[in-house]
Amino acid sequence: MGAVYSPKDMEQKWQKIWDEEEAFKVGEDYSKPKYYALVEFPYPSGQGLHVGHPRPYTALDIISRKRRMQGYNVLFPMGWDAFGLPTENYAIKNHIHPKIVTENNVAHFKSQLKSLGYSFDWNREVNTTDPEYYKWTQWIFLKLFKKGLAYKTQMPINWCTSCKVGLANEEVVNGVCERCGGEVVRRVKSQWMLKITEYADKLLEGLDHVDYIEKVKVSQKNWIGRSVGAEVDFRLDGKDDTLRIFTTRPDTLFGATYMVISPEHPFIEKYKEEITNYDEVAAYREQAARKSDFERTELAKEKTGVVMGGISAVNPVNGNKIPVWISDYVLMTYGTGAIMAVPAHDERDWEFAKKFGLPIVEVVAGGQVEEAAFTDVASGKLVNSGFLDGLEVKDAKEKIISWLSEKGIGKQKVNYKLRDWVFSRQRYWGEPIPIVHCEKCGYVPLPESELPLMLPEVDSYMPTDNGESPLAAMTDWLNTTCPCCGGPAKRESDTMPQWAGSSWYFLRYIDPKNDEAFAGGEALKYWLPVDWYNGGMEHTTLHLLYSRFWHKFLYDEGLVPTEEPYQKRTSHGMILGENGEKMSKSRGNVVNPDDIVNEFGSDTLRTYEMFIGAFELSAAWSQEGVKGCRRFLDRVWKLQDMLTEGDLYSAALETKLHQTIKKVSGDFEALKFNTAIAAMMSLVNEFYKAGSVTKAEFRTLVLLLSPVAPHICEELWQLAGGAGRVYQQSWPEYDEAKTVEDEVEIAVQINGKVKATVKIAAQDSQEEARAKVMAEPAVAGLLSGRSIVKEIFVKGRIYNIVVK
């Protein structure tokens, strides 16, 4: 009789053994096939690990363990994305330096992760706040700067009034700060920007060559928002000046009955003297500027606007004089900040025209333009459009664009929704931007030899109300000399956003201790690209897009060997509380993984998190479900009492074993961990039914289960007389021919309804099957007196007889 299954001591024992044996140390033998499995490194928050964390980690730990057993050299690393606001805020509140807070949180996270038995190679741990790490973050920034991809500009930014920090567009969710939910207003500030827009096409095009789940590709495509249209110049009536607009519907040019410019458009100032209702215009502009983005979108239902009195434009195709309006439904940040309005064929323009009584002229037939805008481009021909009449939309577009080009008043143009990345943060706990501002020389990059530019060690790092970084007050650090002319200069006081360090961390794992380069060329060549990257959907348009941008830049610089960083990207669903709501302290439905490990063991937690449901969907926690998984492991444990000597599969179990190996192997690859575990449960049930299990049969189960529940499997491997360790074994193989039952029970249908079942040989032909089916008394009875119209036989599955 074996001992009772008590995971606690046993799991610690094996974790220690793995450590001592350096079981998961990444090999340096570059002649072996490699596999790079990556999970998003966590932000080490004060709350510690959440039960959501182990879901993706366990999934790729399973893949990594399986790959090692398949003979791959596996890189499965872990690290810390440790710069950021929560740490800084906690530090301020509790008067502990963020560096200390980070150290404590990392230690806590690490011990929690270790207790879960992940096969990370901890020799390769990285930390974005380590100067030896951020030295290279700064180094990459300098490369971007030298290429003109980092620039400082005065621009309205999203300002979180609560965090007192500027945010990228991606960080503003429903008009509020993604992190704290605080109000976001627009504020003009001088900011460092990264020209991600320069890579818009490459980022888009690259998606065709990677294996990302579809929804990730779609989200990135939408976010980049490429649209092909035309830029057209409209002459201002009586002036030697033109107003340039962007449109995706140049075919509707004859239907343009007015124009609209954004309240921020420079023409308002330019024609200040001539606008007859300037006071009204200025008031409208004021009002628009005061609105936060949130208010702008909230009020979007009702269009507002004001006409620019005394100014009119000329429609280039028909010479009609048309008015120019100002409205905040036109954004200065997209296209040219001005549009031609075609109310008959654009919903926004239609709404605006209806409200202000502007003319609606149909130029594509097919709708009722007085009732609603007709926006269908697939049907309908051009009307009221001179030389375009009778053409289809597609052809009209082509014709008008070439006409405009010939006349020199327009051309084809591609626009993107993607905006440049606001790269400045006015906070302490981030990478200092390695730039010096000199009155004479402008913005001067720090020489590489001066990297890392360390954060000053100071006591006060409070955010300021005036929007300046706390670093701006640290004059000893701030004041320096210009690397260019040697004169007095000031350091940049803004720091980088949290997304900086995570934009290249997967490269540092490849060669984490290199002090000559961010990573060595040979190592990069061997390990890139990441073979499988799993992470949250919430990072699709942030981290995932940013890191692809940096990687593509590094590729263009000849610094990395692949165009894309990640070959495959998958995403996991959230773990919800027992009540089906998102886990949160305030809802009181938070489950702490430590409690589960203590009560049931980490193997149970791992198994449960994989069994809980489809990996990519969210799933509600169930304490009863955890117990079920523990019960399964108990049953596996107790199989040791049923072992018989034997190096072969018994006849009764052979087919089931081959089927299970096939099922589990395939399901792991497809992220169908729930059905893989179900298959193993089913195998265990068969073992119990059989009453005894040969060691060979048992070892196969142990090997299959080991990526999911590695501790119990090491123990059982040893008990079952296995040589070495489970992690050193080869992944079990199956024989396709042996996955098929010799005899199967098939359903016999009459007119599609199951009427009987018949046992036949799996390989039976239709004739052989027919004989057995017709011999079945129930079938014979049902067929008497009816004529057979058709018979359908699906091998090993079904026999359907259609009768009249």
Place this chain on the structure above:
RNA sequence: GCCGCAGUGGCGGAAUGGCAGACGCAGCAGACUCAAAAUCUGCCGAGGGCAACUUCGUGCGGGUUCAAGUCCCGCCUGCGGCACCA
């Protein structure tokens, strides 16, 4: 509004167009026990029937097919993302 995903027993969820409900949870009955827990065995979609059986069942309405949870058309509901991007 647009784009994705989902809707199956009391619950979590399975099902290359081929016997719907695998596997697990909960429940019921039995075994073991003085008893309980644990464990083991059996049952477990709904209606009808003593029973052999039988009818109905995968959000709703149509369709294709010998055969539909699965494919097509039209809806409904929930979740996630984007959203005045011209």
